[in-house]
Amino acid sequence: MTLFEFGKVKTKIISLALITTFFAFSLNAAEYTGRLSMHWNDKHHCTKHAQMFVDEVFEKSNGRLKIEVFHSGQLFGIREIMGGIT
Incomplete structure (x- = not known):
């Protein structure tokens, strides 16, 4: 050779x-799961728009990317959100 x-x-x-x-x-x-923490309640317009975004991401990724929305400070309060990111 x-x-x-x-x-x-x-x-x-x-x-x-x-x-x-x-x-x-x-x-x-x-498949990935993310978490989105918000200090607004579930009736606030920002939370509603965030949920629309989450639904769109789930649809466009064919269910491979799921984002869970935690409103009303369920994960972090307004002062703890930045600490939760890092």
Whole structure:
């Protein structure tokens, strides 16, 4: 086997490995869940618009990205939100 033929075989093996890896990861697409904390109650217009955003994200990601909305300071109060991000 010449050096040129060896290089072609090596390229084919690497290409096959990359394609196999790509399809393996795309078939096992992960699902993610995020949390959105708000200090407003569920009747506030900002909370309603945030829920519309969450629904749109869920739809556009085909259910792979889910965001849970916690209103009325259920996770963090207005003063603790910045600490919760970091």
